[in-house]
Amino acid sequence: MLQLTERGRLSLDARLPEVLPASVTGRVANAADITVRMLLGHRAGIPDWDDPGLDEQVARDPAKVWNVGELLDLAAAKAPLFAPGTSFSYSNTDYTLLGLIIERITGRSWRHEVTRRVIRPLRLTRTALPAPGQRSIKGPLAHGYVEIDGQLVDLDIDPSFAGAAGGYALATTVGDLSRFLDTLLAGRLFRHRATLKQMLTIAPAQGEGGLVGYGLGIEQRALPGGPTLIGHLGGAVYRSYVGRLQPTGVTIALAMNAEDDPTPLLLPAVKALLATQR
Numbered sequence: 133m134l135q136l137t138e139r140g141r142l143s144l145d146a147r148l149p150e151v152l153p154a155s156v157t158g159r160v161a162n163a164a165d166i167t168v169r170m171l172l173g174h175r176a177g178i179p180d181w182d183d184p185g186l187d188e189q190v191a192r193d194p195a196k197v198w199n200v201g202e203l204l205d206l207a208a209a210k211a212p213l214f215a216p217g218t219s220f221s222y223s224n225t226d227y228t229l230l231g232l233i234i235e236r237i238t239g240r241s242w243r244h245e246v247t248r249r250v251i252r253p254l255r256l257t258r259t260a261l262p263a264p265g266q267r268s269i270k271g272p273l274a275h276g277y278v279e280i281d282g283q284l285v286d287l288d289i290d291p292s293f294a295g296a297a298g299g300y301a302l303a304t305t306v307g308d309l310s311r312f313l314d315t316l317l318a319g320r321l322f323r324h325r326a327t328l329k330q331m332l333t334i335a336p337a338q339g340e341g342g343l344v345g346y347g348l349g350i351e352q353r354a355l356p357g358g359p360t361l362i363g364h365l366g367g368a369v370y371r372s373y374v375g376r377l378q379p380t381g382v383t384i385a386l387a388m389n390a391e392d393d394p395t396p397l398l399l400p401a402v403k404a405l406l407a408t409q410r
Contacts (some may be wrong), residue, residue: 133172133230134331134348135249138323141237144169144348151233159208160229165216168233171226172348173335179210180223182294190293191278191285197264198292203228220337220346224297231296242296254315259304264292269303274389276369287369299368306385309374313363314383317376332362341365341395351375355402367391373398380405 136142142151148163157163160178170176181203190196207225214221231242238245243261251259262269267288275286289300315321319328334345334352344360345352353361353375361384363375371388382405386394 133168133234134322134327136234136237138327142168142233144172148229152229152236156204156229156232159204161208161212162216167216168230169348170216171230171233173220173346174222174226174337175217175220175335176223176226177212177214177216177219177221178223178225178229179207179213180221180225181206181228182224188280190289191280191287194287194289195267196293197290198295200228200232200295203295220335222337222339222346224294227297228295234296243301250312250321254312254320256304256308256312259302259308259312261301262291262303264290266291273303274370274387276389276391278369278390289369294368298366306372306374306387309372309385309387310383313374313376313385317362341393355399357406359402359406365394377402377405380409 133142133144137144145167148157148160148166151168152163160166162177166176166178171178186206203225207223207228213219213223234242234245243263247261250256251261260269267290276288277284278287279285291300293299293301295301317328319325322328331348331350334347337343337346337351342353342355343351344354349364350362351364353363355361359380360378361375362378363373363384365371365373369391371391371394372386373394374383374385376383384398384401384405386397388394388397
């Protein structure tokens with residue numbers, strides 16, 4: 133999205149009716165007052181299409197191929213969380229809409245554009261965006277597990293679930309996650325340093341796991357004792373994270389094969405890294 137703004141194809145202050153068709157904006161309350169910037173910062177007040185009930189449905193029917201309209205309808209059935217721009221709440225729906233904006237502006241799928249603009253230029257050779265219906269990926273893969281009816285199940289969800297919001301849409305490694313964040317923070321994805329600065333302008337946010345701030349698609353987390361992390365957490369059956377630890381400047385990436393709290397894994401590593409700086 134920020135690359136498109138650099139090329140003059142998009143304004144972060146454009147409102148949804150300017151960048152999306154009525155068939156989409158008609159499903160979003162307050163669409164006329166919501167900007168692209170609010171979507172990137174999760175300050176639009178749009179409810180998340182995801183919830184525990186949906187997660188259970190997906191776990192019981194992992195092969196279902198989802199379309200974006202189904203996800204938008206799930207979000208539209210819920211009341212707005214707050215007036216646009218007045219608060220913060222992480223919402224997968226925001227990223228679903230951003231994927232549609234990319235497709236409308238470029239005329240190509242968001243998978244094509246992310247591959248062309250991010251994955252290939254950064255040489256993320258162990259990263260792919262499998263297409264909907266493509267549940268069989270070659271190579272050694274970690275398995276993800278959930279508990280269903282008291283039984284631990286090896287779950288393989290279709291890549292269509294969540295779509296541009298993440299979920300099973302991305303196959304990668306901790307090495308590529310680290311490379312991505314390092315090159316992003318070095319400014320290699322943008323033409324102008326000001327673009328990265330704008331992305332990293334962190335506004336206050338609240339959430340689990342020490343979330344204290346959110347920029348444009350990037351999180352800030354505070355850890356016990358004062359260190360902070362700039363990066364992002366993700367999860368859908370799996371749990372993954374990549375972040376730059378301050379004040380050490382070290383990049384940490386992790387992947388877990390259950391969607392569980394990563395703090396018990398993360399904090400000992402942070403403690404050890406901080407000890408080496410003394």
